[in-house]
Amino acid sequence: MRKFGGYRGRRRKKVDRFQADKTLVIDYKDPSVLKYFVTERGKIVPRRVSGLTAKNQRRVTQAIKRARMVALMPFTTVKAH
Amino acid sequence: MIATKLRKYELIYLVQPEATDEEREKIAERVELAFEKFENARVLRKEDWGKRKLAYEIRKFNKAYYQYQVFVGPPGLTAEIERVLRMLDNCMRYLTIKLDEGLDPTAEIIDEPEPVRAVVRPVVVDDDDDDFEEDDDA
Numbered sequence: 001m002r003k004f005g006g007y008r009g010r011r012r013k014k015v016d017r018f019q020a021d022k023t024l025v026i027d028y029k030d031p032s033v034l035k036y037f038v039t040e041r042g043k044i045v046p047r048r049v050s051g052l053t054a055k056n057q058r059r060v061t062q063a064i065k066r067a068r069m070v071a072l073m074p075f076t077t078v079k080a081h
Numbered sequence: 082m083i084a085t086k087l088r089k090y091e092l093i094y095l096v097q098p099e100a101t102d103e104e105r106e107k108i109a110e111r112v113e114l115a116f117e118k119f120e121n122a123r124v125l126r127k128e129d130w131g132k133r134k135l136a137y138e139i140r141k142f143n144k145a146y147y148q149y150q151v152f153v154g155p156p157g158l159t160a161e162i163e164r165v166l167r168m169l170d171n172c173m174r175y176l177t178i179k180l181d182e183g184l185d186p187t188a189e190i191i192d193e194p195e196p197v198r199a200v201v202r203p204v205v206v207d208d209d210d211d212d213f214e215e216d217d218d219a
Contacts, residue, residue, distance in 0.1 A: 028178075029093075029149075031136075070093050070176050071135040071145070 014051025026059045028066035031073050038064060042074040085155045087121055087184040092152065092159075094166055094175040095145040098132055104171050105146060111169060115161045121186045122154030139173050153184060 017036070018024050024033055037045050037052075037060050044064055047057045067073040094112075096105050116122040130147035139145065152158075159177045166175045 066176065066178065068136070070095060070147075070174055071137055071139060074136040 016051060016053045016056055018056045019053065026056065026063050028063040029072070031067055034060065034064050034067060034073060038073070040077065042076045084121075084186045086182065087153045087155055087186050088158075088179055089125075089151070089153045089181040089184060090159055090177050090179050091149065092162065092175065092177045093147060093149050095135075095139070095147055095173045097140065097171050097173050098142050098144040098146065100146065100171045105148075108166075108169050108172055109148070111165050112162055115158065115165050116152070116154065118161060119154050119158045122152070122158050124150050124152045126151045142173070145173055151180070155186075 018026060037050050039045060044061055050057060052060060064073060068075050096108060116124065128149040130149055132144050133147050134144055163175060163177060166172045
């Protein structure tokens with residue numbers, strides 16, 4: 001909950017999943033890891049939300065873009081009706 | 082004379098789902114032919130990921146055969162491989178990624194094992210076109 005006054009905007013410290021779990025590897029061939037960093041529509045989640053370090057965010061972004069090239073991940077998921 | 086340093090790459094290419102085994106074999110052969118044109122070029126590892134569901138439609142298809150390989154070769158090899166794949170109509174997509182460079186051709190080049198992944202999965206899907214749900218287990 002956001003408090004007014006005082007400790008304005010203090011939030012839970014976000015953790016980088018890849019720092020926390022060293023067995024997790026950023027790899028464009030493994031969409032099961034990357035899917036945590038895209039929205040349901042397929043957009044890449046920004047760093048302020050994902051909580052990744054700048055370095056890992058760049059790696060994830062690169063990996064997602066590569067995965068999209070070979071149709072392992074969607075560019076977008078607009079459902080055709 | 083100093084031998085050309087080698088580079089290590091990985092390649093993924095997608096073959097259209099209606100291709101026969103012979104047609105897929107043909108593509109693999111054509112790719113291998115490219116290796117013969119370059120000194121020290123060789124495949125370290127090959128994986129057949131089978132027919133997988135695509136994240137989006139390509140050429141009106143929802144599935145494709147995924148072929149993956151790790152290889153080393155001198156500069157210029159990937160350009161040749163990509164040229165070959167571009168000519169083959171059954172090949173829908175290809176992606177080459179450079180893994181390493183400046184490798185000494187006289188040294189033994191070892192293909193490091195894959196890092197441990199959360200899920201290792203060449204997902205094989207059957208031929209009907211119903212929607213395929215992915216496992217959501219972390």
